[in-house]
Amino acid sequence: MPKQGSAMKKRAVRGSSSGRPVMALLDLLGRRWSLRIIWELRDDRALTSRALRTACDEASPTVLQARLSELREAGFVELVAGDGYRLTGLGKDLAENFLPLYRFAERWSKRA
């Protein structure tokens, strides 16, 4: 698979052309397993690629690697040698926005 050069070259993130960063973010996070990966790495967890795969219901390594590449390029995830994947400072910042989701999901599951 070809390496993507600098920032988001192989495919412009949807909505990025509008000049609204939130659109590019929503596009990136709206791809499969993106939210899940960030979720599994929350709270400063570090997971190897295979541990991450196990955590993500044995999702195919193809798409996981694709998402990890995108998330690394976006600056949300980094690969630390001998330690595995983990959120960057920016990634942790992003994950903060999703912690309330857990409580919301609990409430949601008990809805009428």
Add this chain to the structure above:
Amino acid sequence: MPKQGSAMKKRAVRGSSSGRPVMALLDLLGRRWSLRIIWELRDDRALTSRALRTACDEASPTVLQARLSELREAGFVELVAGDGYRLTGLGKDLAENFLPLYRFAERWSKRA
């Protein structure tokens, strides 16, 4: 009239089998255009199906209708006659979790 009865036999939300509601929520929100739809309906906006389509970069009506059906079934979105689609109370509650994303995205776009 939407026949939501048979519409949902297609697939259980990923992760719902794990008994963790947040997984089902991440699955639903991780599908294409889900986050975007919620975003476009934020702040009590009501959009017709075509206005929503325009807002979502002319995404195909096929997938938009699919997402709207899922979001309606999940109780996040409702269709009000003569008014269009809008977030339910639960949907607004969910959208609250994403409002900080806008500011985060701005910060993100200015990253090194």
Add this chain to the structure above:
DNA sequence: TCCATTTGCTACAATAAACGTAGCACTACG
């Protein structure tokens, strides 16, 4: 040293999802 694991990562064919265009039935105007 040789062997066995584990790491991150990729190839490739098959499947599922999304796209794009067109069009339906219905309603509300004039």
Add this chain to the structure above:
DNA sequence: CGTAGTGCTACGTTTATTGTAGCAAATGGA
């Protein structure tokens, strides 16, 4: 009547994801 709006769907094409298999490099014994 005709025109235009609504929500929504069919269908063929393109794209994304899946599942299985496997690679080279690094690690740690025996």
